[in-house]
Amino acid sequence: MTADMLARALATCDPTAKETEKITAVAEKAMSLVKGRAGPEVTGVVYGGSFAKGTWLRGDADVDIFVKVSPSLDEKRFEKLGVELGMASLKNHGAHLRYSDHPYVEAFVKGVRVNVVPCYDVEKGKWKSAADRSPFHTEYVQGAFDAQKRAHARLLKKFLKSAGIYGAEISTGGFSGYVSEVLVAKYGSLEGVLAAAADLKQGQVIAIGDYDRDVVKGFSSPLIIIDPVDFRRNLGTAISPECAGKFTLAARAFLRKPSIRFFSRLKARVNKKLYPHVLVAEFSHRKRSPDTIWGQMKRSQNAVAKQLEIAGFAVIRSTCATDEETHGVFAFLLESHMLAPYTARKGPEIFRAKDVDSFVAKAKSPLAIWADKGMRVSTIVKRKETDAGRLVRSLLKKDGSGVARGMVTGNLKIYTGNRGTNALVKQAVDELASTEGLILGS
Numbered sequence: 001m002t003a004d005m006l007a008r009a010l011a012t013c014d015p016t017a018k019e020t021e022k023i024t025a026v027a028e029k030a031m032s033l034v035k036g037r038a039g040p041e042v043t044g045v046v047y048g049g050s051f052a053k054g055t056w057l058r059g060d061a062d063v064d065i066f067v068k069v070s071p072s073l074d075e076k077r078f079e080k081l082g083v084e085l086g087m088a089s090l091k092n093h094g095a096h097l098r099y100s101d102h103p104y105v106e107a108f109v110k111g112v113r114v115n116v117v118p119c120y121d122v123e124k125g126k127w128k129s130a131a132d133r134s135p136f137h138t139e140y141v142q143g144a145f146d147a148q149k150r151a152h153a154r155l156l157k158k159f160l161k162s163a164g165i166y167g168a169e170i171s172t173g174g175f176s177g178y179v180s181e182v183l184v185a186k187y188g189s190l191e192g193v194l195a196a197a198a199d200l201k202q203g204q205v206i207a208i209g210d211y212d213r214d215v216v217k218g219f220s221s222p223l224i225i226i227d228p229v230d231f232r233r234n235l236g237t238a239i240s241p242e243c244a245g246k247f248t249l250a251a252r253a254f255l256r257k258p259s260i261r262f263f264s265r266l267k268a269r270v271n272k273k274l275y276p277h278v279l280v281a282e283f284s285h286r287k288r289s290p291d292t293i294w295g296q297m298k299r300s301q302n303a304v305a306k307q308l309e310i311a312g313f314a315v316i317r318s319t320c321a322t323d324e325e326t327h328g329v330f331a332f333l334l335e336s337h338m339l340a341p342y343t344a345r346k347g348p349e350i351f352r353a354k355d356v357d358s359f360v361a362k363a364k365s366p367l368a369i370w371a372d373k374g375m376r377v378s379t380i381v382k383r384k385e386t387d388a389g390r391l392v393r394s395l396l397k398k399d400g401s402g403v404a405r406g407m408v409t410g411n412l413k414i415y416t417g418n419r420g421t422n423a424l425v426k427q428a429v430d431e432l433a434s435t436e437g438l439i440l441g442s
Contacts, residue, residue, distance in 0.1 A: 005258060005259070005260055006155065006190070007262055008190055009155055009158065009260055009262075009263040010151055010154065010155060011338065012058065012158065012263055012264070013057055013058055013151075013154040013155060013157070013158045013263070014058060014151075014154065015056065015057075015058045015059075015061065015073070016058065017374075019058065019059070019061070021419065022110065022112070023029075023051060023056075023061045023063065023112060025110075026109045026110050026112040026114065027047065027063045027064060027065075027114075029052060030063055030065060030089070030090070030107075030109055030114045030116075031045065031047070031065060031108060033089040033090060033115060033322035034065055034067065034085065034086075034089045034090075036114065037085055037087070037089045038067070038085065039085075041069055041070055041077075041081055041368070042067055042068065042081075042085070043068045043069060043070055043075060043121040044068040045065060045066070045067055045068065045122060046065070046066050046068065046135055046138070047063070047066075048064040048065070048066045048117070048134045048135060048137070048138050049062060049063070049064035049115075049134075049177070050062070050177050051063050052138045052142070053066065053138060053141040053142060053145070053150070053153075053181065054145075054150050054329070055141070055145075055150050055153040055154055055157070055177065055180075055181060057154060057157055057158060057161070061112065062112070062113040062114070062115060063109075063112060063113070063114045063115070063148055064114075064117060064134075065114065065115065065116050065117070065135055066117050066118075066119050066131065067081075067082060067085055067086075067116060067117065067118045067119070068120070068121035068135070069081055069082075069118055069119070069120060069121060070120075070121060071120045071121060071122050071126075071128060073120075075129075078102075078118060078120070078128075078129065079103055079118070080105065082102070082104060082105070082116070082117065082118025083097065083103055083104075083105060083116060085116065085118075086105025086107075086116035087105055089105075089116060090105060090107035090109070090116065091434050093107040093108060093109045093114070094107055094108055095107040098115070098289065098290075099289040099291060099292070100130070100291060101129070101130035101131070102118065102129060102130065102131065104116060104117040104118065104131075104138075104296055111195075117131050117134070117326065118131065119131035119132045119134060119135065120132050123157055124136055124229070125230065125278055127230070133227070133229055133230055133233075136229045137178050137229055138292040140185075140228055140229050141178075141181050141185070144185045144303070145181070145184075145185070147416075148189075148217075149184055149185070149188075149189075152184050152188075152189045152190045152193075153180055153181050155190040155263070156180045156183065156184055156190050156193055157177060157180045159190065159194075159250070159262055159263060160174065160175050160180060160247070161265065161395070162262055162263055162264055162265050162266070162286065163246055163247065163250040163262075163436075164246070164265070164436075165243040165246050165247055165250075168178075168238040168239075168327055169290070169291070169294070170238075170290075170294040170298065171290070171294045172243070172290055172294050173238065173239060173240030173242070173243050174240070174243045175239060175243070175247070176235070176238065176239075178223060178235070179235050179236075179239070182206075182208070182225060182227070182228060182235060183206070183225070184195075185228070186206060186208050187210060189232045191255075193250075194251040194254055194255055195255065197247050197248055197251035198248060198252045198255055200244075200248050201225070203224070204223075204224065205224045205226065206223070206224065206225045206226065206236075207225075207226035207228075207231075208226070208228045209228065210231070211231045212227045212231060212232065215231070215232050216234075219234045219236070219237075221234060221236040221239060222236070222239065222240075222241045222244040222245075223236035223238050223239050223244045224236050225239075232284070250262070254277045254283060254415045258303055268430070268431075268434035268435060268436050269434060269435045270430045270433050270434045270435075271433050271434070271435070272418075272433065273433075273434070274333065274417070274433035275415065275416070275417040275418035275420075275433060276416050276418045277333055277334060277335075277336075277337075277367065277416075277417070278331050278332065278333050278334075278338060278416060278417030278418075278429050278432050278433065279332045279333075279334055279388050279389060279392065279414070279416060279417075280329060280330070280413075280414070280415055280416065280417055280419075280420055280428070280429065281304075281329065281330040281392050281396060281412065281413070282327075282328075282411075282412070282413045282414075282415075282422075282424075282425055283327075283328055283329075283396065283407075283408040283409075283410070283411055283412045283413070284326050284327060284328070284408070284410045284411045284412075284422075285322070285325055285326060285327075285407060285408065285410050286326070286406065286409055287325055290324045292325075293322055293324060293328075293419060294322065295405060296322040297321075297322055297328060297330075297404075297407075298414075299321060299402065299404060300320075300402065300403045300404045300407050301318055301319065301320040301330050302318075302329060302334070302394075302402070303395075303401055303402025303403050304318075304332070304392060304395050304396070304401075304402075305318045305332060306402065307391070307395055307401050307402075308332065308334070308388060308391065308392070310340075311383070311384065311385050311388075311391055312336055312343060312383060313335070313336070313339065313388050313391075314334060314335035314336070314341050315332055315333070315334060316333045316335065316432075317332075317333040317432045318330070318331065318332045318333070318343050318430065318432070319331050319427075319428050319431050319432055321424050321428040321431075322424075322426050323424055326409075327424055328407075328408075329425050329427075329428045330392070330396075330428075331417065331423050331425075331428040331431075331432055332388070332392070332432075333431055333432040333433070334388055336388075337387070337388045337389060337416070338386055338387060338388070339383055339385075339386045339388075340381050340383070340386070341382060341383060341386055342367055342376045342380050342381060342383060343379060343380070343381060343383055344378060344379070344380050345363065345378065345379050345380075346372070346374075346376055346378050347360075347363075347376055347377035347378060347379065348376060348377065349358035349374075349375055349376050350371055350375050350376065350377060351375075356377050359377055359379075360377065360379075363379045363381055364381070365381070365382070366379040366380060366381050367379075367380040367382065368380045368382065378383070389414040389415075392414060393412065393414050396408045396412060397412065400430045416434070417429035
């Protein structure tokens with residue numbers, strides 16, 4: 001890894017002077033508007049997020065404004081106050097509601113996203129809402145980072161973004177900006193973070209300082225990253241196994257052969273020969289908040305994949321996509337869309353009399369039954385379903401089997417990936433038929 005290469009990469013990450021000037025002006029204007037509307041229940045208004053920490057990426061800056069309110073407010077009044085203040089402050093900038101653990105207000109001021117988020121003004125550790133830690137996160141990074149660490153945080157964020165694993169939203173399941181900053185604080189530099197990522201061990205705990213090992217025993221994510229502001233919180237919870245795996249592969253590929261290309265999103269190589277083997281379910285759904293619809297989509301996708309496997313279909317990969325409005329897609333890469341009308345089932349050894357009796361009783365109307373060479377009872381039974389498309393349609397047409405209630409509201413179409421025409425379907429199909437050259441170093 002050369003200093004020249006990192007300098008060239010950083011040049012693509014660092015905001016320009018003009019952009020910094022614009023973001024700062026927008027932040028100051030938004031802050032003034034919010035403070036101007038703050039009433040006696042508000043104890044303070046502060047910047048948060050990457051803008052406050054000086055770690056935002058060029059062309060990707062949001063301004064987060066946290067409204068601190070008295071801990072004496074109950075949850076209902078807390079939520080109402082945050083919404084009312086945000087909407088009133090930014091009413092001339094297209095203010096609208098967004099939802100996370102609590103509702104907050106989003107607007108665009110001169111093209112810059114501004115989020116107004118309420119939090120309780122609490123002492124460290126005495127959290128009342130999910131947003132209460134955020135001001136402490138900002139203070140932590142501001143205190144731990146110098147100019148060099150801010151630069152390496154930007155490099156890491158750009159690296160993660162290029163690998164397609166940046167962002168803790170449910171739709172991505174990747175690494176948040178704060179997680180990126182904690183990793184740089186822990187390992188000191190981009191190279192230090194990637195060296196650690198390349199050598200990750202099963203169940204490894206990443207922590208700055210001490211942590212409670214009894215608490216950690218309750219964590220089950222593939223990456224366990226202890227929040228330096230709250231040792232009882234695992235920052236790795238939102239990181240999916242797929243993204244954790246991609247991070248390790250990308251880190252190894254980069255360390256083997258460092259290149260500027262790891263800081264620009266490369267187009268995946270798509271094998272169109274796999275298109276006919278992808279089963280697509282395209283449908284309409286009710287409009288919900290992005291976190292809600294993505295959560296329901298992913299749970300339903302996994303449930304349908306599980307039911308396909310129970311029925312005997314080999315599901316190689318599956319995914320989902322939504323335009324976050326009313327259009328959704330499930331896609332399943334299968335070994336085969338059709339199965340034989342019957343299947344063999346191997347039962348217990350003949351010495352286990354009770355188990356044999358139970359197995360035979362459960363084998364409803366077997367086509368054949370015999371004692372095989374392994375001295376086990378085996379049967380041939382008819383399959384309940386041999387057409388994957390028909391099974392998926394039936395699962396999505398009714399509630400149950402793990403599919404979110406009311407997931408599909410209409411216009412359900414089932415077809416193979418080579419017949420997909422719209423961009424959302426193509427995105428899902430291409431994901432299943434693709435090779436990530438970046439993470440494999442090719």
